[in-house]
Amino acid sequence: MKPKKTAEELVQMLHDEKGIQFHLISEEQAVECFSQRNNYLRTASYRKNYPKHIAGPNAGKYIHLEFAYLTELSTLDFYLRELLLQMCIDVEHDLKVSLLRELEENTSEDGYAIVRDFLAQYPEILAAIERKTDASFTGELIEKYFAVCSVFPAQSPQAYLSTRIYDVDCPMWVLEELIGFGEFLRMYRFYAERNPQFTPLLHQRVLNPVKSLRNACAHNNCLLNALSRTSTTRPSPEISAFIASLDNISAGERRSKLTSRPMFEIVCLLYAYNKIVSPSVKKRRIKQLTEFVNGRMQRHIDYFEGPEGNKLIATSFEFLKKVVDKLN
Structure with a gap:
């Protein structure tokens, strides 16, 4: 010890x-x-x-x-996580809006049956909703759209034990407010498999890294402490094509940086953001990210550049800057 x-x-x-x-x-x-x-x-x-x-x-x-150098990386990580978390939330919001828009136009779905079938297939998500019945922001919705009962221990009927849902009458537009991003991605995939005519805005191979990044940012996990961590996942065709389309990034740089798990997940987010987020929101958020990579991130870049610097960090920052600059 x-x-x-x-x-x-x-x-x-x-x-x-x-x-x-x-x-x-x-x-x-x-x-x-x-x-x-x-x-x-x-x-x-x-x-x-x-x-x-x-x-x-x-x-x-x-x-x-x-x-x-360590404290500088910690500070940059903090600012970067703040920005990326907001961008992940923007992607989540627009995905939810797009799915409801698709549901509205789908005459074969009433929005209720699919929720019952989805929760029957994923009982762990229903159990997660049960645990939110006492939460101030979700309790009323759950009581309105789910049949809820209290379960008491047989040996001590006076003691409150837990809450159970025994019937579901919840539409998809309410369920979206009760589940997390990872659970929503299951719903997104479930809807697409159930409705073959629906073309998802983004493939799960892009959305899963975005989910991973969102969880890391939301839980305040460090991102920049694992730049050397390589990924066993090959970049998807759309991600490789996205970076290949940027004329300021070489093929070697693309292959090198997309094997870094943090860089790969950030690029997936930027690709998703560029594809689906509304123009007005995208303009504001990309402006903030651009100001960061060209401003605060450069303040002590001399810590990492030069003959006694750190090539891994310096080239990772340069790669991120190149990608962000091309999004404007």
């Missing part, structure tokens, strides 16, 4: 055991960072982007890694 350490001990460990340097941010400032602004686990996680000495007196220590 790793023993609990104070902020001072953590900074000392980074310096002595990991070889991290404190020329740009002092050790005292690093202690204050761990005590007041961010925790060790998150900040230190970005060191995975850096190589270590493999031999000699510094074997096992990081090469040319300043603590300031």
